[in-house]
Amino acid sequence: MAYGTLYGVGVGPGASDLLTLRAVRVLRRAGVVVIPRRSETASSLAWRIAGPEVGEVPGQERLFLTFPMTKDPAVLAPAWDEVFLQVGRRLEAGLDVAFITEGDPLFFSTFVYLMEAAPSRWPEARVEVVPGVSSLTAAAAVAGIPLVDGQERMAVVPATYGVEDLAHVLEEFDTILLTKVSSHMAQVVEALERQGLLDRAVYVSRATMEGELVERDLRRVVQGRCDYFSMVVVSKKENNGLLLGQAAQRAVNDRPGGHSSRDQPAAGKLGGGMAGD
Numbered sequence: 661m662a663y664g665t666l667y668g669v670g671v672g673p674g675a676s677d678l679l680t681l682r683a684v685r686v687l688r689r690a691g692v693v694v695i696p697r698r699s700e701t702a703s704s705l706a707w708r709i710a711g712p713e714v715g716e717v718p719g720q721e722r723l724f725l726t727f728p729m730t731k732d733p734a735v736l737a738p739a740w741d742e743v744f745l746q747v748g749r750r751l752e753a754g755l756d757v758a759f760i761t762e763g764d765p766l767f768f769s770t771f772v773y774l775m776e777a778a779p780s781r782w783p784e785a786r787v788e789v790v791p792g793v794s795s796l797t798a799a800a801a802v803a804g805i806p807l808v809d810g811q812e813r814m815a816v817v818p819a820t821y822g823v824e825d826l827a828h829v830l831e832e833f834d835t836i837l838l839t840k841v842s843s844h845m846a847q848v849v850e851a852l853e854r855q856g857l858l859d860r861a862v863y864v865s866r867a868t869m870e871g872e873l874v875e876r877d878l879r880r881v882v883q884g885r886c887d888y889f890s891m892v893v894v895s896k897k898e899n900n901g902l903l904l905g906q907a908a909q910r911a912v913n914d915r916p917g918g919h920s921s922r923d924q925p926a927a928g929k930l931g932g933g934m935a936g937d
């Protein structure tokens with residue numbers, strides 16, 4: 661029997677109307693929907709987002725699999741063995757298996773490990789990714805912050821791993837997105853203060869979900885409770901677009917009759933993309 665297809669399906673950042681038409685179509689057609697959760701008793705955010713839109717599908721299996729939130733290999737290895745066993749059995753039986761993930765499946769998602777293991781475990785199974793609206797663009801949207809434009813460069817840093825060299829990242833990039841900030845807010849605020857960037861940073865939690873919060877005074881977040889579904893967007897706005905911003909101002913100053921600038925940018929490097937980008 662031919663193997664089924666393994667789908668990684670992004671269900672978006674929280675609002676059910678940010679679920680894509682393709683995600684709904686694939687989730688209604690699959691023989692099995694895999695619903696990841698953190699423990700046997702935890703509910704799944706991804707399923708809370710997608711479930712009501714997918715509705716009842718006769719004959720479809722909804723398979724809850726547990727992915728413990730730990731870095732301990734003694735706990736992770738048996739949990740993953742079980743996942744491989746359960747998913748493998750169904751693919752071998754010719755069933756399409758759709759693994760749902762909050763946001764996008766290729767951006768900090770459990771699905772990445774499954775996708776990477778698939779070719780060696782189930783070489784005959786096709787793997788397909790259904791992209792979802794990521795929390796990156798959702799957070800930018802609710803905070804009203806353009807992420808990058810013109811010559812700007814962006815970095816995404818999970819605070820769980822990257823607070824030690826945050827000063828370097830803040831120096832090097834124009835826009836910095838700090839994910840998984842919840843238990844690191846005090847260090848993040850300290851680093852931003854040291855670089856004089858605290859007023860360029862916005863905290864966004866539960867973007868597009870119930871309980872969404874946009875907080876421009878990060879000190880208040882440190883004092884209060886910090887949500888797992890939260891990130892900090894730092895936007896320096898020193899190198900943005902052709903029409904507005906400091907890069908444009910430098911170009912105006914460098915024209916004959918304008919104020920000259922010492923660090924003259926190359927003309928070809930100025931500004932945003934082509935019209936229609």
Ligand SMILES: C[S@@+](CC[C@H](N)C(=O)[O-])C[C@H]1O[C@@H](n2cnc3c(N)ncnc32)[C@H](O)[C@@H]1O
Binds near residue numbers: 674767793799867
């Ligand atoms: C495991 S990652 C999942 C990312 C997801 N795959 C995506 O594409 O957005 C979890 C982290 O993403 C961020 N995140 C996810 N959803 C969010 C939301 N709705 N609002 C703000 N941050 C969110 C938080 O930083 C959280 O700690």
